Amino acid sequence: MSMLKVAVVGGSIGGLTAANVLRDAGCDVEVFERSTKLLSGFGTGIVVQPELVRYLLERTSTTLDDVSVPSSAMRYFDAATGHSKGEVRAGWRFTAYNAIYQKLLDAFDAGRYHLGKELVGIEPGIESSTVTFADGTEVTADLVVCADGGQSVARDRLLGTRTEYAGYVTWRGMVDECDVPPETWRFFQDAFTYGLLPDGHIIAYPIRQVSAKGQITDDVRINFQWYWNVDHGPALDRIMTANDGGRRPVSVHFAHLVPSSLADFHSRAADQLAPVFRELMIGAPEPFVTTVSDAEVPQMAFDRVALIGDAAFTPRPHAAAGSAKAAADAWSLADHLVDASGDVQRALGAWEPERLAVGRAYLAKVRAMAAALQHGGDFPPGSPEFRFGLPQLA
Ligand code: FAD
Structure with missing residues (x-):
């Protein structure tokens, strides 16, 4: 050619x-x-x-092994009570x-x-x-x-x-070992964790820091996302307005969050989540919010x-x-x-x-x-239709 x-x-x-x-x-x-x-x-x-x-x-x-680490399980919890809904073995790597x-x-x-x-x-x-x-x-x-x-x-x-806006946002953050109690740190290791709620969900999984050469190191953090349903209109505008008064289309990073937005994130975590999930959210030093579309x-x-x-x-x-x-x-x-x-x-x-x-x-x-x-529907542990990955087409 x-x-x-x-x-x-x-x-x-x-x-x-x-x-x-x-x-x-x-x-x-x-x-x-x-x-x-x-x-x-x-x-x-x-x-x-x-x-x-x-x-x-x-x-x-x-x-x-240069670029990823294995994880042994997918675990499913009720994020409000902390009760397990099931666990499946899964050979995902992060x-x-x-x-x-x-x-x-x-x-x-x-x-x-x-x-x-x-x-x-x-x-x-x-x-x-x-x-x-x-x-x-x-x-x-x-x-x-x-x-x-x-x-x-x-x-x-x-x-x-x-x-097009999908009707929900995700609060994202990362925690170091020093940010959460030891039992919470251990809880989130070595697995992909779902925290299910009637009006949203949480995911959390460990990630490794990366060296300047792109090599995965032993330095672990827990990465999370908490998806909230937020109606298009004033409620979304409020959450996506930064401390300089500008309405952000996609993300408001931590440095630009208005204090009431961060307070809302923390109080919702305190009111609605079981201790391990709550500690993860509140322990994150720099959470930020992104629209899903x-x-x-x-x-x-x-x-x-x-x-x-x-x-x-x-x-x-x-x-x-x-x-x-x-x-x-x-x-x-x-x-x-x-x-x-x-x-x-x-x-x-x-x-x-x-x-x-x-x-x-x-x-x-x-x-x-x-x-x-996002709506408390059936999300059975290990369900093949909800398995990660691209769909297999005939
Ligand atoms: P992008 O990664 O978005 O890259 C676009 C590039 O184009 C950027 O570098 C940008 O700077 C550049 N660009 C933009 N506009 C212009 C312009 N006008 N001129 C020149 N350059 C421009 N995917 C997974 O596979 N696994 C996951 O676990 C996963 N988790 C995710 C979690 C979240 C919260 C989000 C939001 C996404 C996640 N994704 C995940 C999706 C993944 O990030 C994207 O699908 C992927 O990055 C798409 O790659 P891309 O190269 O098409 O676009």
Whole structure:
């Protein structure tokens, strides 16, 4: 296949996986990332799915132990009483956003990873496609891969589609051993824990800190999320208004929380949760809040432009495979490009229906999970329909 020029917009997990697999397939790839500094996932913990680590395991010397740690069980509790609802053995491994990001970045070429490049315009074309950045520069390529995430500018420009608020927010935080009583610390080790409530749910699991080289260390923290139903309108506006008076669209980080919002978080934890869950919430030094939203697209290919990962379908996080979906979109794109001997439009024509089917099925899965988890529905321990991961399509 002749050397295709590829511009990847967005240099997170989807963009970097695409950049690596397309480079390996013989393309001349450059990545354009909006952030002015290297990314950091606020220490976000991620459940390892095969698609997420496929590039690292198949094409680099990274081992699973370099980037992740095993966990033995999924445990289900009534978060109000602390009573167990069941436990299943589950061989999940946990990694951290920063570990995967750093290793994917190391596998790429730093000189071709351009920071401070914010996409503002996109022009798909039959012969080539062009992207424009906020600094006024333009790049024309044989293929543009847009991996600019859930708030994708590319998707907005091409389809006018934005994420829709799902009706709930998530309070997120991390605790160190010194932040909680020893029995609470021990309670959350070595397992993925669900705390179920009639009007929401909690998840908690241990994550490891990551070294500058992307290596998992022995330094453990407990990562949690507490999902609250909040009606669109004044209640949501209140929670998403920062201490500078601005209404944030996605997240209010700890430093910007208004005191009443933090007080509400603490008092709700004190009033509604059993001791272990309460101590986890109240012990978190820097909790922050994020809206949950999703997006669905009817199209992922536009002449010589492909939308991948969250820039196409943005899923709610409940099946822990959003980044795996992004990586799988990228692998499939490279495979189709090789199969089509570099004919971009033929490749995209075969790629798009396959990825639309995965995106739709995954979105349906996470919405079904949310319907149960946020409204006190049936969420049986170990239920196969609610198992983490991408759906298996025939
Ligand atoms: P993103 O990771 O969102 O990256 C988009 C990139 O594009 C960013 O680097 C951004 O800076 C850049 N960008 C944005 N706009 C522009 C622009 N205009 N121009 C240039 N660059 C731009 N997934 C899992 O697999 N497992 C989990 O356990 C998991 N837990 C999650 C928990 C929470 C609370 C959330 C919110 C998500 C979770 N996810 C999880 C989902 C996962 O984070 C996303 O699905 C995944 O990051 C998507 O990758 P992406 O590369 O498509 O987009």
